[in-house]
Amino acid sequence: MKLNPAWDIAFALMLALTGYWYWRQNKLQATVSTTRQILFYAGLGVLALMLVGPVPHAAINTFWVHMVQHISLMMLISPLLVLGSPFKLLLGAPHSPAGRVASALAKNILIRQLFKAEVGFVIFLAVLILTHFSPLANAGMRNPNIHCLELMLFLLGGLIYYYPVMEGNPHPYPIPYSQRVLSLFAMMLPETMTGFFLYSGNRVLHSLPNNTSMSMGLSDQHTGGAIMWAMGMLIDTMWIVLAAKDWFENERLLAEAEDE
DSSP: OOOOHHHHHHHHHHHHHHHHHHHHHHHHHOOSOHHHHHHHHHHHHHHHHHHSSHHHHHHTTOHHHHHHHHHIIIIIIHHHHHHTOHHHHHHTOTTSHHHHHHHHHHHOHHHHGGGSHHHHHHHHHHHHHHTTSSHHHHHHHHOHHHHHHHHHHHHHHHHHHHHHHSSSSOOSSOOOHHHHHHHHHHHHHHHHHHHHHHHHOSSOOSOOOTTOOHHHHHHHHHHHHHHHHHHHHHHHHHHHHHHHHHHHHHHHHHHHHHHO
16 A cells, blocks of 8 residues: 555644744744753654655555554654743734633633543543554555554544643643643553563454465564553653652652742
8 A cells, every 4th residue: 555645745734834833933932941842842753754655655564663663653753842831822822813712712612621631531541452453453554544643643533532641731620740740650550561462463453454464464563562661661661750750849849938
């Protein structure tokens, strides 16, 4: 199978416009720290690598490359973008077209539910399961267009989940730091178990490209599962440590305020 080059053009244009918008809003508002800007641009750079060029084209026919995309979009890129405070900039520009749309959506009672930690957890979990253990998983390996739609699901699910558990943006439903750490720790289980099931399974769970034997397909699946198992634990641990650091820092500030 081949990926339509139109997807490269569409994703490249989207990334370029997003990067320009973020840079311009930072110049106008000057409310985001340099560290957070670096995190955002790092996330955008990795996102470009996953969506444009050889990686997405290889992922159409190679399962383990698809898993690298999945892990990067859901577990690495999404939190990096959230930590870059783009929603803070978006809501801080009420007179721009994007800002007006964001402000209107933020007031919608149904949209606001997406910012609850428990809702984000369920959405993230649903995307994780549906894209690996349902007919959607197989469809994504057979149809390049569905595969690209899956990539957008990965990113959207990740952004919704990490928004309330990461610092840097307005939180309409603030949650305790302890709950943030617990949520990140709890999400590690389904993520790593997904990788374990793919790695240890003795049956291919997706369609194979032409001229690919069952043994090659199973080996490819095992490689993808191992990558998710190992990388998932490593990346999740990093975010848990960061959330714990924010928790301890908040406790320190509260203790200092009480002493005064």
